[in-house]
Amino acid sequence: MAESLGGAAVGESLLCAAVVVLLIVLAGVAEALRRARRRAAELAAENRRWRALAMDRADRVAIVSHELRTPIALISGAAELLLDGTAGALSTTQHGLVDTIDVKASEVLALAADLLTDAKIDAALFQFRATTVDVRRVTTGIVRDLRHLYPNRITLSARGASPRIMGDPDLIRQALTNLITNAARHAGEEARIGVTVRPNEDGVLIIVSDDGTGMSPEQTSELFRRGLAGKSETGNGLGMLITRRIVELHGGRCLVDSAVNVGTTILCSLPRRTPERDELSADPVA
Numbered sequence: 221m222a223e224s225l226g227g228a229a230v231g232e233s234l235l236c237a238a239v240v241v242l243l244i245v246l247a248g249v250a251e252a253l254r255r256a257r258r259r260a261a262e263l264a265a266e267n268r269r270w271r272a273l274a275m276d277r278a279d280r281v282a283i284v285s286h287e288l289r290t291p292i293a294l295i296s297g298a299a300e301l302l303l304d305g306t307a308g309a310l311s312t313t314q315h316g317l318v319d320t321i322d323v324k325a326s327e328v329l330a331l332a333a334d335l336l337t338d339a340k341i342d343a344a345l346f347q348f349r350a351t352t353v354d355v356r357r358v359t360t361g362i363v364r365d366l367r368h369l370y371p372n373r374i375t376l377s378a379r380g381a382s383p384r385i386m387g388d389p390d391l392i393r394q395a396l397t398n399l400i401t402n403a404a405r406h407a408g409e410e411a412r413i414g415v416t417v418r419p420n421e422d423g424v425l426i427i428v429s430d431d432g433t434g435m436s437p438e439q440t441s442e443l444f445r446r447g448l449a450g451k452s453e454t455g456n457g458l459g460m461l462i463t464r465r466i467v468e469l470h471g472g473r474c475l476v477d478s479a480v481n482v483g484t485t486i487l488c489s490l491p492r493r494t495p496e497r498d499e500l501s502a503d504p505v506a
Contacts, residue, residue: 288332296325323369330401333394334458337466350494353389355424356382359417362397370404370413378417383424386493387470395466398459399428399486407432407484423472423492429485435478443476443486463488470494 299322302310310318356378363376403413411432418425435443444464467474471491478484 289329292325292328292332296322296329299325326369327401327405330397330459334398334462337391337394337462338458349388349390350386351389352384353387353392354382354384355392355426355490356417358389358393359396359415359426362393362400363415366397366400366404373404373411374400374413374415376415376417381419383417383419384492385423385470385490387490391466391469392490395463395488396426398463399426399488402460402463403428403430403432403484403486411483420489423490426488426490427485428488429483431483434480434482434484436480440476440478440484444474 299318301307302318303315303322359378360376363374367374400413400415403411407413407430411430414427414429416425416427416429418427444460464474467488467490471494472489474486474488476484476486
């Protein structure tokens with residue numbers, strides 16, 4: 221009888237100990253859950269705060285971009301009229317000065333567009349407008365326009381079937397313009413720029429190469445990051461960052477091969493169809 225009572229007492233003690241341990245564990249789990257909920261709420265609030273800041277930045281950039289584009293477009297138009305001889309013949313010096321004004325005005329317009337795109341990407345304000353894009357036609361138009369700014373320097377090779385993909389035509393135009401303009405601006409004044417468009421099994425390849433100054437491995441690794449557009453420090457580097465983001469939004473990628481005093485080749489691939497998404501929260505355009 222005593223042994224039975226002793227065994228029962230031991231059993232009760234073990235049960236009590238188990239209950240205490242269980243309660244301690246449950247209390248720890250409850251505390252961990254409370255901390256997780258609190259951290260989640262803090263992160264959600266922080267995310268809303270950053271989103272609000274990003275949207276405010278996008279609004280401000282949109283205003284500045286609009287205010288910049290109108291007068292700069294007028295300056296560019298006036299410069300083109302002067303270059304066409306509408307106001308009379310220009311001397312060689314005058315022609316060079318007006319040509320510089322025209323080129324720089326175009327660069328400012330491109331910068332305004334890049335700033336607006338970058339701000340909208342960060343604020344997740346873009347609706348991805350996917351439609352059929354004839355990449356050859358888009359590239360041909362870009363090259364034609366840029367030859368006016370960089371005469372006798374840009375060649376285009378687009379053989380085979382005209383590659384078509386699903387994408388946002390405005391974004392693709394912006395990315396390709398940045399890609400070619402970056403080569404023209406940073407490869408050197410005498411460098412020749414070759415643009416190639418060709419279909420592949422997955423979609424289309426766009427290759428932009430030059431025989432200019434080239435870049436070191438360190439510069440190459442920084443090419444698609446904010447702040448460095450190429451070997452020259454005359455640009456802000458935003459254009460190439462936007463190019464990479466746009467290409468990646470379409471499910472593509474960009475590769476760079478460069479050597480100092482040899483030149484640079486940038487290859488961007490775009491698939492026929494973009495990744496499924498209704499709205500782009502991290503990327504482009506206007």
